[in-house]
Amino acid sequence: MHPAVQKAIRTLVSEGKTPTVATVKSKLTSSVPMPVIIAALTSYKNAPDSIEHDVPEQDASEPDALSQLDRIEAKLDKLLAILEERK
Numbered sequence: 360m361h362p363a364v365q366k367a368i369r370t371l372v373s374e375g376k377t378p379t380v381a382t383v384k385s386k387l388t389s390s391v392p393m394p395v396i397i398a399a400l401t402s403y404k405n406a407p408d409s410i411e412h413d414v415p416e417q418d419a420s421e422p423d424a425l426s427q428l429d430r431i432e433a434k435l436d437k438l439l440a441i442l443e444e445r446k
Contacts, residue, residue, distance in 0.1 A: 360409075363389055364399040368410050378403060 367386035371378045383396050403410050 360399045360402055361391055361395050363387055364391055364396055365410060368399065368403050372410065 364383060364387070367383045368378045370386055371382055376382060378400060380393070380396055380400060383400065384391075387396075
C-alpha cells in the first residue's frame with residue numbers, strides 16, 4: 360500500500376471518518392494515481408486491521424519536488440537570460 364495513502368486512511372480513521380476515495384484524496388499531500396487510492400481502500404476494507412500498523416513513511420514526493428524545483432529554476436534562468444538580451 361502506498362505510504363501516503365495509508366497515512367491518509369489512518370488519519371481519517373483516527374478522526375472517526377469513513378475513508379472514501381474523495382476523503383482519502385483530500386488528505387493527500389502529493390499526487391497519487393486514482394487506481395492506487397482505490398486499491399488501498401479495497402485492501403483496507405478487506406482487512407481494516409492492516410492499516411493500524413505503523414509503517415515508516417518514505418517521502419515519495421521529495422524526489423518529484425526536487426526535480427520540479429530544478430525545472431522551475433531552469434525556466435527562470437531561461438527567462439532571465441531572455442530579459443537580459445532585451446535590455
